[in-house]
Amino acid sequence: MTDQHILQETFDSLPKLDYIPLLDTILKELKTTTTPIFQLSPDQNRLLIRAYDFAYKIATENKTLNPLTQTTGIRAATVNFEDTAKFCDKIRQIQQLLKEKLNLACQPESPENILVKICSDLGEFNQEKDSLPFNYDFSKQPPFTSKRLTLENSFTPNRSSGSHANIKAHHFNIRFTGLADFQDNLCAYIRHHINTITDENSSERQDLNGLFNELSDRPDSSLNNLRSIIDQEALPRLLRDLKIDYLEYLKKGWKKTHSNANSPDLTLLQTLINRFKIVIEYVNDTNLDNAHYDITYLGETVNLRTVFSQSDAFDSLPIIPDYQGVIGESYNRNSNNFKEFNLGIRLKLNGSVSAYNEKSSLDYHIAEIDPTSPRHREYLQNSNKAKSFKTRVLKNVCLYYLIFAIDETGNTPDEEYNPIVQFEQEVLRVFQSNQTNPEAITQLLSTIKNKIADSAWEVNRKVNRLKSFLQDFLIQKTVLNYEQKTVKLRLHKDILYQKPIDIINSQNFFKINLDDDDTSRSRSSAREALAYLKVGENQLSQDSLASLEVTFTFDDVRYFTVEEEQKFALRYNIDGIKALPVVFYPIKNLNDEEIKKTGKKIKAHPLYEKHFKEKKLIAIYYNITKLRTTIFKDNQSPEARIYRQVFSLLTYLCISVCQNPLKDQNLFIPILRFHVQSTIDDSEDEKYLRTLTRSLAHILRRDCLANDQGLNTKNREDKGFNYRVRNALSSLYSLLPKRFKFNSDFKPQLDKLAIVVVSSWVSDAVWNEPDKNQRISNIYGEIVLIERDPDKSDIIQINNFKTFSSNEKHEQLYQQPTIIRDEITKLYEEKGYRHFLYVAKAPYSRRLGLIRSESDPDSLFFMSETVIKYLKDGKPDLKLYPIFMDTYPALNLKTKNQESFYIPDVEELKKLSNDPSQRTKVFLNLFTGVTVDQNRTFFNSVVCYSTLLNMYDDEHTRDVISGLLDDSSPLQKTILNYILLFHFSRYEKSYNKNTNIVLKLNPYSKLIGDQGLGTLSNFTYSPKNINFNTLAFLTVVRSAIYDS
Secondary structure: OHHHHHHOOOOOOOOOEOOHHHHHHHHHHHHHOOOOOEEEOOOOOEEEEOHHHHHHHHHHHOOOOOOEOOOOOEEEOOOOEOOHHHHHHHHHHHHHHHHHHHHHHHOOOOHHHHHHHHOEEHHHHEOOOOEOOOEEOOOOOOOEEEEEEEEEOOOOOOOOOOOOOOEEEEEEEEEEEOHHHHHHHHHHHHHHHHHHHOOOOOHHHHHHHHHHHHHHHOOOOHHHHHHHHHHHHHHHHHHHHHHHHHHHHHHHHHHHHOOOOOOHHHHHHHHHHHHHHHHHHHHOOOOOOHHHHEEEEOOEEEEHHHHOOOOOOOOOOOEEEEEEEEEEEEEEOOOOOEEEEEEEEEEEEOOOEHHHOEOOHHHHHHHHHOOOOHHHHHHHHOOOOHHHHHHHHHHHHHHHHHHHOOOOOOOOOHHHOOOHHHHHHHHHHHHHOOOOOHHHHHHHHHHHHHHHHOOOOOHHHHHHHHHHHHHHHHOOOOOOOOEEEEEEEEEEHHHEOOOHHHHHHHOOOEOOOOOOOOHHHHHHHHHHHHHHEEEEEOOOOOOEEEEEEEEEEEEEEEEEEEEEEEEEEEEEOOOOOEEOOEEEEEEEEOOHHHHHHHOOOEEEOHHHHHHOOOOOEEEEEEEHHHHHHHHOOOOOOHHHHHHHHHHHHHHHHHHHHHHHHHOOOOEEEEEEEEEOOOOOOOOHHHHHHHHHHHHHHHHHOOOOEEEEEEEEOOOOOOHHHHHHHHHHHHHHOOOOOEEEEEOOOOOOOOOEEEEEEEEEEEEEEEOOOOOHHHOEEEEEEEEEEEEEOOOOOOEEEEEEEEEEEEEEEHHHHOOOOHHHHHHHHHHHHHOOOOEEEEEOOOOOOOOOOOOOOOOOOOOOHHHOHHHHHHHHOOOOOOEEEEEEEEEEEEEEOOOOOOOEEEEOOHHHHOOOOOOOOOOEEEEEEEEEOOOOOOOOOOOEEEEEEEEEOOOOOHHHHHHHHHHHHOOOOHHHHHHHHHHHHHHHHOOOOOOOOOOOOOOOOOOOOOOOOOOOHHHHOEEEEOOOOEEEEHHHHHHHHHHHHHOO
């Protein structure tokens, strides 16, 4: 099998891992301990898996067990084994021992008989009222409708006033031109600089020209690294400044639509704009050297010029624009050489921060800079987080002072006040003085915190007024004018050494060392380099080494309903499905008095005691107190690493051993985990539990249907708790098979369509890679099958068929992804599928294309022509449609309207992103009026589907046009409707019988994105921040037991 083959290869550049001592320890504990890992309840309805006891004991008593001996320069280390065969053999020994332990626990019955008893017909959970433990109304058949939209933007002739629009969005287009000339201009300036600072025919000039030639030829030189930094960071860095331009755009729009141009609320917006400009002007002051901006807190030094030059410089403010989602990209390497990006825009409006239960972003950041707050103290005491936290405190306390400080004499209005002089006297001087004692700095932090939090500066009142002002303005119907502006992004000449001797001694033309082998210092230098990127007027400048012309536009886009709509009916298809529930729940130790009263030493969570204790299920507990006080007190400690590795391994193997006797059943494993209220943000035990259950569900789903879901158990007496329960159950059951009926004249033209979703995440890598292809990555995904009922042509069934995962070499990943080919081949040969929607990571990047790299616009990841040919090889009639999805912000102008909307018109969608190179085509937009959390966000989102065109051979291009882009094609209409049904099939909100179902906006979120499986399955271990990929590890474990 694929996994087994890959696991047999090892790579010299990667660190080796030896898990054998750890696995031997697990085997020894299982054999010798008196604690049974399986325990059956007296009524034989519940099977307890005591993996926690084993993981905790091994973690606390064997701290020296480390599979990894090398720790320097490692980015990730998971599955590059010293001896793969020996590892797999040990896994099989553990599995066999667990089978014996299960047999023992089930005696005199067989495990199969016991597990069949523990299973329930899913129909037994079918109750009219959704409630714990697993009751859900599967019989309800709520209606749902999707209405068609049309859109208008600046490309629309004679556009309407916008008064009848359902949805609005502000779009941002930015074009970089002169890309081909950038390198030539940079090199020409450096040669000119050499001639300026040296004498003709001098040895210095000869040495500098020789150095320049050497640096130009060496791929990893400081010269080429600078180009790489600009390639990656130019757009994000520019967006820092263009956030101000967007606020200016809103200000102009308000003035044009309101007769009273002197609103006090508008003054608040103008003040914010002015302060942003003051901060940028302050850090760009060429009269001040870098050292002037250095400040220190408890031994950690930060340079304000550097931190305020980053793309996220202002993002911690309560009100700030944010550019989100890539609607399209266009790239042209020809004579007019440009790169163009189309992005969405939203405003962050002081929303709540759920992780800390803070009611607002302002409250959250006030608590962080407050030296007396529990969170501040906890971070300082955490050796792994203290360094970055001190940096964050320094940056934010200075930023908040500069943005919110007032003239306390009352002589200068806020919009005219420049706080720099006062800032340097009251803040900068204190953070810079070597004689300043910690008490003085603590006092300074407390003073600034109090002025922000209390009435002195009236920050809370001003922020809330500005928030209301912007919200009211954003939902107004009047269309804002299209606006365009051109600027220059310049690399400032101050980055160069001015003396030949400095260049010769450092072997570097730049004041910053950009070819440092140390990864941490290299990243720090890259951040420092951004301080030399300046945004200015579109005119010649004597101060720049090289520049790019940048033209950007803001556009007010409106969406209107038309008469066309699609109506569907839905019902769950749960006949014959057996449920084997798995519940992860916390226990706690009782005190002496409680032990006397109850006769027990531990107590399960009250919710478990009330709803789950007597039910048929597999129960897995963990002691939350011990985890927090011992295991995860330091989340990068040996105890934390060993616990996570052992608990992950044992829980998977135990569930797998239970699953195996039921392999002939149509089995569904719903995994429910409890989340308790935490005084610490994202407590490590809760994060790990989410990581584990998500990875378990994915691995288990390779062999049967499985899904995981968390339940927030705090405030259980509140009315909102029942709502949380209903939604949690709805999400837990979202993968169950569903049947849809078209309540219209539409007749589907396709019997079978498979959706293949794929992504990847690195499992083993070093930082300074001599060969990136030597990495190992975990490639994972899922397959969804959509079939038309052979007897009823208007009935469509959606089955979430299976998942897949494999560990592969990086070079193979984007050339010959074997696991994807194998899965497609099985469906093609065994089930007769010919049409495949191939959903992968969007080939968008925010790079300019100044250098060639795997993120270059011509590098298409899993969608490259090489991969497509590989997947189609030997299947002449296979139709593979490469598609990718992104989301961009939008506003629902009719707040009571929570319907679903779609735009399937390719010509209509061309207005959003018209790529002249014809590389990408937007073919579908979806929108829902539901706002998930109104306390956190004011905005909704639009799903934007695109495909690639003119990237493949003519035959494949014709397939893409016929299946996705030809509005007159019955096949295209069918495929788009199937995509729509897939979104509806993943709905996760509980609805009443007469309530319209609203589609799931992003049905791929568990696999792709910031909260996707790749992100969640990783944790760092050791103080060196080495990544461990839980999914990659479990992939090998499964391979050992199934592919032997």
